[in-house]
Amino acid sequence: MKKVLLISANRMKKPYAVYPLGLDYVAGCLHPDYETRILDLNALSSPDALEDEIRQSRPDYIGLSIRNIDNTDTINRHGFLADYADIMKRIRQASAAPVILGGSGYTVFPLEFLQALSADYGIAGEGERLPELLAALDRHEDPSDIPGVVTPGTSELRCIPWKGRMIRRFDPDAPHIGHYLTYGGMLNLQTKRGCPFRCSYCTYPYIEGAAMRFFDAAEIASQARALQDAGAKYIFVTDSAFNASYDHSAKVARAFIEAGLSIPWGGFFAPTEPPADYYRLLADAGLTHVEFGTESMCDKMLKNLRKPFTSDEVLRAHGKVLDAGLFAAHYFLLGGPGENSETLSETLLGADRLDKAVFFFFCGIRIYPHTSLYETALAEGQIAASDNLLEPVFYRSPFISDHEIVSRVEAHADGRLNWLIGAGESKATRILPRLYERGHSGPLWEHLIP
Numbered sequence: 001m002k003k004v005l006l007i008s009a010n011r012m013k014k015p016y017a018v019y020p021l022g023l024d025y026v027a028g029c030l031h032p033d034y035e036t037r038i039l040d041l042n043a044l045s046s047p048d049a050l051e052d053e054i055r056q057s058r059p060d061y062i063g064l065s066i067r068n069i070d071n072t073d074t075i076n077r078h079g080f081l082a083d084y085a086d087i088m089k090r091i092r093q094a095s096a097a098p099v100i101l102g103g104s105g106y107t108v109f110p111l112e113f114l115q116a117l118s119a120d121y122g123i124a125g126e127g128e129r130l131p132e133l134l135a136a137l138d139r140h141e142d143p144s145d146i147p148g149v150v151t152p153g154t155s156e157l158r159c160i161p162w163k164g165r166m167i168r169r170f171d172p173d174a175p176h177i178g179h180y181l182t183y184g185g186m187l188n189l190q191t192k193r194g195c196p197f198r199c200s201y202c203t204y205p206y207i208e209g210a211a212m213r214f215f216d217a218a219e220i221a222s223q224a225r226a227l228q229d230a231g232a233k234y235i236f237v238t239d240s241a242f243n244a245s246y247d248h249s250a251k252v253a254r255a256f257i258e259a260g261l262s263i264p265w266g267g268f269f270a271p272t273e274p275p276a277d278y279y280r281l282l283a284d285a286g287l288t289h290v291e292f293g294t295e296s297m298c299d300k301m302l303k304n305l306r307k308p309f310t311s312d313e314v315l316r317a318h319g320k321v322l323d324a325g326l327f328a329a330h331y332f333l334l335g336g337p338g339e340n341s342e343t344l345s346e347t348l349l350g351a352d353r354l355d356k357a358v359f360f361f362f363c364g365i366r367i368y369p370h371t372s373l374y375e376t377a378l379a380e381g382q383i384a385a386s387d388n389l390l391e392p393v394f395y396r397s398p399f400i401s402d403h404e405i406v407s408r409v410e411a412h413a414d415g416r417l418n419w420l421i422g423a424g425e426s427k428a429t430r431i432l433p434r435l436y437e438r439g440h441s442g443p444l445w446e447h448l449i450p
């Protein structure tokens, strides 16, 4: 039986280390035709250990999962390409096996990454295509016609959302699980793939597809129980927007109750108008943290960003979350098309009306291909079609500078601890490890709520 080694290249620890969920799905689709092992660099003692692990595994194929490209922060920028190049160098030193790239970050820049890392193949989009690619390689056939497959000769890519089975292979005894259980106790799961909304700057509908594909609620609940039984203290639901389908997410919540899930969980939500008692049901099912992708409290900006809600809906959704006894965080993306001094004031004053919450302000919006913001930036001459956006480029509103945005947010925040600029990386870096060491779990931003 041929051996596949799946390596998770992500070593970012901010705001906390993230369990490599995607590789559980890749391992799930390969089983039982290949002997598959996951190697998570977060759980390795040092980068040098990678070469030893590869030599011992003697894989026939190596899959390298690329989740993050950069920290998407305009203020303290950090890109990971150099780290990945180092990992590739180590892989090549230890093995002659073909290296196949994949992952959410990879999917956004498949040709650029393949070239930058001199990898053999890539799969843009869902890794469930890997068995097809490996079968073609086993037969020494050209795999270029498989949707999503990238080779050094690929110039145009055909990426079609996966319609077949999606099976997660979660092994509670896998060596990397211990790392996440020790630091924060957080594991994760997915209840569906795809986002039907079309926010102007967002890559998620491209990465996961625009059509929602739902996992069976009972299956998700038994997966959640398996994470709990393995020792998880908290579950992050990684869906692009958990409530994009109120019907399915309510089914999942009921299934969690039926399965007797007793650990808390959280996820991303869109602040759209929920059905009556929706958040109460979710609270009964263990939901504790709601992370809203709000982006602005100015209706003009919400429209420009193509958000599927208005500022009134944000206020109502927020109220319902608080009524249900849940913690709320709102993410804001400032400096998009049309942002000016007045729209910024509306957002800052609007945020003041969101009682008992944490705010994460991102100033400047990363421009990604396959988004309408990309087209806007192109039309405005902020980027050229030939630009390689693997190196981050941020959209700049012509009407307000980054500096003004940041200083206005800082002045308005006036030292309030629940107003964080960026992902709160520096604060999180200082506080979170200590709290995790003391046995706290979950995202922990609720401690900043006044």
Ligand code: B12
Binding pocket: 010, 011, 012, 013, 014, 015, 016, 017, 018, 019, 020, 021, 022, 023, 025, 026, 062, 063, 064, 065, 066, 067, 068, 069, 070, 071, 072, 073, 100, 101, 102, 103, 104, 105, 107, 122, 123, 125, 126, 127, 128, 130, 186, 187, 188, 190, 203, 204, 207, 208, 236, 237, 238, 239, 240, 423
């Ligand atoms: C949930 C999420 C979070 C949560 C994670 C919580 C948790 N405990 O899991 C939180 C909020 C913490 C978070 C934080 C960050 N995130 Co985030 N996050 C996501 C999100 C929405 C889902 C990721 C996920 O789990 N998907 C579900 C799994 C099943 O899918 P998957 O990993 O993509 O795997 C599939 C395929 O990619 C593929 N695949 C994966 N690996 C491999 C390997 C091979 C060989 C193959 C063939 C295929 C393959 O097959 C899998 C199955 O189909 C994505 C956007 C998205 N929709 O993808 C952004 C995303 C991954 N995040 C991103 C970023 C930037 C970050 C942060 C750096 C932001 C910040 N500054 O704080 C941090 C980094 C955190 C860290 N330590 O790594 C970017 C990464 C791209 C980039 N610009 O760098 C994304 C893509 C969003 C975006 N802006 O486009 N994130």
Ligand code: SF4
Binding pocket: 195, 196, 197, 198, 199, 202, 203, 204, 205, 240, 241, 270, 293
């Ligand atoms: S920002 Fe959220 S709701 Fe909008 S397209 Fe992206 S994932 Fe969907």
